[in-house]
Amino acid sequence: MPGVPKRRRGGWATASLGSTIVFVDQVKRMTASPTVDKNEPASRFEMVTDEGVAVLNYHEGPSHITLVHTEVPKAMEGRGYAGALAKTALEYARAKGIRVIVHCPFVRSYLERHPEYAGLL
16 A cells, blocks of 8 residues: 555565655665765765765866776765766766776776767777
8 A cells, every 4th residue: 555654674665656665774875865076176076975985086188088996985885876976977978078988897887787878988
């Protein structure tokens, strides 16, 4: 029944109007999603939270951006922060019309899962 709390192993869930159930721990993660900022002086895309700073370091030239390394603090792992950094960097390159050079293993794996960005390479 929609809107009625349901018990699940390890916590409570609330059913929404459809058949989707959103668990409390998932809601916490979704509502606490910081924005990605491009910190040009530090040459990195970053997400700042109370738990730390997740970063994607880059080098930018006139016609390309090299994505060097993604780092997410242990306390922030598993919440999609690295993916948000990669997506933002790739969207930035697309908007600027520049080529992407990938040195970061995480971004390389992200690109394998998101072929819509293959044209940027």
